[in-house]
Amino acid sequence: AQSVAQPEDQVNVAEGNPLTVKCTYSVSGNPYLFWYVQYPNRGLQFLLKYITGDNLVKGSYGFEAEFNKSQTSFHLKKPSALVSDSALYFCAVRDVSSNTGKLIFGQGTTLQVKP
Amino acid sequence: KAGVTQTPRYLIKTRGQQVTLSCSPISGHRSVSWYQQTPGQGLQFLFEYFSETQRNKGNFPGRFSGRQFSNSRSEMNVSTLELGDSALYLCASSFRTQPEEGYTFGSGTRLTVV
Numbered sequence: 001a002q003s004v005a006q007p008e009d010q011v012n013v014a015e016g017n018p019l020t021v022k023c024t025y026s027v028s029g030n031p032y033l034f035w036y037v038q039y040p041n042r043g044l045q046f047l048l049k050y051i052t053g054d055n056l057v058k059g060s061y062g063f064e065a066e067f068n069k070s071q072t073s074f075h076l077k078k079p080s081a082l083v084s085d086s087a088l089y090f091c092a093v094r095d096v097s098s099n100t101g102k103l104i105f106g107q108g109t110t111l112q113v114k115p
Numbered sequence: 116k117a118g119v120t121q122t123p124r125y126l127i128k129t130r131g132q133q134v135t136l137s138c139s140p141i142s143g144h145r146s147v148s149w150y151q152q153t154p155g156q157g158l159q160f161l162f163e164y165f166s167e168t169q170r171n172k173g174n175f176p177g178r179f180s181g182r183q184f185s186n187s188r189s190e191m192n193v194s195t196l197e198l199g200d201s202a203l204y205l206c207a208s209s210f211r212t213q214p215e216e217g218y219t220f221g222s223g224t225r226l227t228v229v
Contacts, residue, residue, distance in 0.1 A: 034217055043119070043205055043220035090158065100171040101146060101209065103218070105158035 006106035021076040023091030032094040119221035133194040140208030147189040152203040
């Protein structure tokens, strides 16, 4: 069965410092991987995706993520955090071999960036 | 361009009632998916529709149903509401099913069951 794990409920980082939000996944085939961000009382906003190719993926607002097949991980990173990055972050996976667009989401990680 | 529009934004219903939520996808998008978000269970997949056909259904009771119209607008219905149905219901759309480009989500409908 497909699954996604975000091991940290909350990540705290000081403004200007690098941030990492962790994600590991499990699928039977090859994965499509996504990161979304959610601000209070809003829907999910797409940040970036990994489909194939380069393991380092660059996305919106300076975020990037590294796909590591051997560790089945897709950690979200940003070199310098902003207070405005504070939000709820979700990692999601879809099995490429499945005939559905269904996404499996992790439980979410709250990112708190302090000035 | 207009995003995914969900109506209403907020809804308060009483246990036992039924409710219908609406989702208008981005123009040209034919695939619509629904998710339920709760603090305890996180984001759970409800349904996926493409060209008026349900492609996939999540592990929810039969009280949860949906449909898609010829203009790609979708509705979901929950009958005999329970307190546990209180959640943020999110709709997402894309050009096609199994999109590589990802999904665009609406802002959601916050349903409170009292």
